[in-house]
Amino acid sequence: MSDRDRERLFTSSPAPVVASFEELEAEPIIRREGSLYADAWRQLRRRPMFIISGILIVILAVMAIWPGLFTRADPRACDLADSLLRPSSQHWFGTDVQGCDYYARTIWGARVSITIGVLVTACATLIAVLLGSVAGYYGGIVDTLIARLTDIWFAIPTILGGIVILRSIFSTRGLLQVSLVLIVLGWPTMLRLVRSAVMATKEMDYVDAARALGVRNIRIIRRHILPNAVAPVIVYATITVGVIISAEAALSFLGVGLQLPAISWGLMISVAQNRILTAPHLLLFPGAFLSVTVFSFILMGDALRDALDPRLR
Amino acid sequence: MGRYLIRRLLQFIPVFVGATLLIFIMVWAIPGDPIAALAGDRVLPDQVRQEIRDRYNLDDPLIVQYGKYMGGVFQGDFGDDFRGRPVTDLLGQRLPITVRLALLAFGFEVVLGIIAGILAGVRRGGFVDNLVLISTLVVIAIPIFVLGFLAQLLLGVRFGWFPVSGVQRGLYSYVLPAMVLGSVSLAYIARLTRTSLIENLRADYVRTATAKGLSRRRVVGIHTFRNSMIPVVTFLAIDLGSLMGGAIITETIFNIPGLGRAVFEGVQRQEGTVVVGIVTFLVLVYMVANLLVDVLYAVLDPRIRYE
Numbered sequence: 001m002s003d004r005d006r007e008r009l010f011t012s013s014p015a016p017v018v019a020s021f022e023e024l025e026a027e028p029i030i031r032r033e034g035s036l037y038a039d040a041w042r043q044l045r046r047r048p049m050f051i052i053s054g055i056l057i058v059i060l061a062v063m064a065i066w067p068g069l070f071t072r073a074d075p076r077a078c079d080l081a082d083s084l085l086r087p088s089s090q091h092w093f094g095t096d097v098q099g100c101d102y103y104a105r106t107i108w109g110a111r112v113s114i115t116i117g118v119l120v121t122a123c124a125t126l127i128a129v130l131l132g133s134v135a136g137y138y139g140g141i142v143d144t145l146i147a148r149l150t151d152i153w154f155a156i157p158t159i160l161g162g163i164v165i166l167r168s169i170f171s172t173r174g175l176l177q178v179s180l181v182l183i184v185l186g187w188p189t190m191l192r193l194v195r196s197a198v199m200a201t202k203e204m205d206y207v208d209a210a211r212a213l214g215v216r217n218i219r220i221i222r223r224h225i226l227p228n229a230v231a232p233v234i235v236y237a238t239i240t241v242g243v244i245i246s247a248e249a250a251l252s253f254l255g256v257g258l259q260l261p262a263i264s265w266g267l268m269i270s271v272a273q274n275r276i277l278t279a280p281h282l283l284l285f286p287g288a289f290l291s292v293t294v295f296s297f298i299l300m301g302d303a304l305r306d307a308l309d310p311r312l313r
Numbered sequence: 314m315g316r317y318l319i320r321r322l323l324q325f326i327p328v329f330v331g332a333t334l335l336i337f338i339m340v341w342a343i344p345g346d347p348i349a350a351l352a353g354d355r356v357l358p359d360q361v362r363q364e365i366r367d368r369y370n371l372d373d374p375l376i377v378q379y380g381k382y383m384g385g386v387f388q389g390d391f392g393d394d395f396r397g398r399p400v401t402d403l404l405g406q407r408l409p410i411t412v413r414l415a416l417l418a419f420g421f422e423v424v425l426g427i428i429a430g431i432l433a434g435v436r437r438g439g440f441v442d443n444l445v446l447i448s449t450l451v452v453i454a455i456p457i458f459v460l461g462f463l464a465q466l467l468l469g470v471r472f473g474w475f476p477v478s479g480v481q482r483g484l485y486s487y488v489l490p491a492m493v494l495g496s497v498s499l500a501y502i503a504r505l506t507r508t509s510l511i512e513n514l515r516a517d518y519v520r521t522a523t524a525k526g527l528s529r530r531r532v533v534g535i536h537t538f539r540n541s542m543i544p545v546v547t548f549l550a551i552d553l554g555s556l557m558g559g560a561i562i563t564e565t566i567f568n569i570p571g572l573g574r575a576v577f578e579g580v581q582r583q584e585g586t587v588v589v590g591i592v593t594f595l596v597l598v599y600m601v602a603n604l605l606v607d608v609l610y611a612v613l614d615p616r617i618r619y620e
Contacts, residue, residue, distance in 0.1 A: 152331035287459035295454030
């Protein structure tokens, strides 16, 4: 599936404001207090989806920052005599071919995934917000140029583009190179989102009022448009973290992402694939951690969308 | 409609040129000499080297190389690989395999996705709805290669229901890879169908139909269903293009000699012509699919045309 479909799916499509008479009667009128975010926060605290994904993300973040809290073992201290041990009380997740403790490696793998996911999303969002607000606010030739540029980018499927760039341009591929490529491939989707949100907000009366008062364009964008256009961006960015983590793992799995001795779930699965019959645990543990990580971010995005999009209430 | 079509077609050209040029530059910007890589340890005589450089236009500026290459593409010539075999041969050999895989995946996701979406949407908040919502979220979250290995390990090896890899057992060997390839799109289709159905069930015309005394079955099955399918149909058309690209991972896991594998092997061996040829072809497929979607959208939903 392409990024555009993902964008279409995870951002809401317009829903009728008033559903039906029954629903109107059934729901008592809620008096809104405070901002959209205070409102959303109040709603979120009660949602099990939000609580579960929030706890998972906090655990994963701690795991990425201080892996030592979870494991004493050194993921790079390996004993070949212990090669391919099954899970036991000594080695909870068993050991890999080199005899490294697989539990330690799996825990340390969180760091790369989370770093890439957050770094790429942050940079792509920044680029998208800068270019997208300019394109959406000013329109005209700048907008046309930026829109055509994103069209060109959209024509290249992410994994395909990733393989070609990573393989042909970089001779060594570390965290920075992989992040760079994912940023390059990731910003256009986000840009479209920002652009359309800015264009919708631009039409608001209070923007006209600000302009009539003589407020400069930069200030209008910063103070009046972006704060009101940012809700769908937050939702999509949360989901993007999960999608990027998945993409990094896929590229590493295909052998064009991170290279050994980096510790990454995608790389671990890639190494494990030749032994799935004799040592399935090598596949299952990093696979499970990877899936849970991606799951938490997507779940979080879903919960945020429900809370931040008043049209769905 | 005619003007809309022409406008879309005109927009198609710069995007196609831009995308293919981008790929061309990325592939040929490889530091290092592809010909040296071809020769391996031996040192090629200068004459041979020059001959090869001339044959693949390697001495021209990149943009001229691109021009010559695209001229060939429009005459159905996607260039030769470094062993002198036309890339179109490779395409002809590998494409049917990927198409078979993609079509099977497509059928799988359409049928199951739409059924699941309707069952969930008709009773919002019910058991089936929650089941569909949670299971689709899980499927979306599990990366496709983890899912592929799991399916291979459980259904292929442990239970022995499906061939584990390769394409020796005819169409049957495509079933499991196709299910894996289609699974994520299936989840998206189910969710999209559900959302769209729920939105449409709130529409005025549904209330009118119910008030007229039509059965629930007819209201949902005829009136609402048709309108709900608009976003789904457009998703399907885009998806057909992206299945081609998504096949890379599935084909690697299940050892299926399709286009995705060919691209991947081409990249590994630094065979620029093969990579550029196939990727150009895939981008073309993808873009035509996108174009069809836009046209289809305008046909299904006349409001789009008058933007």
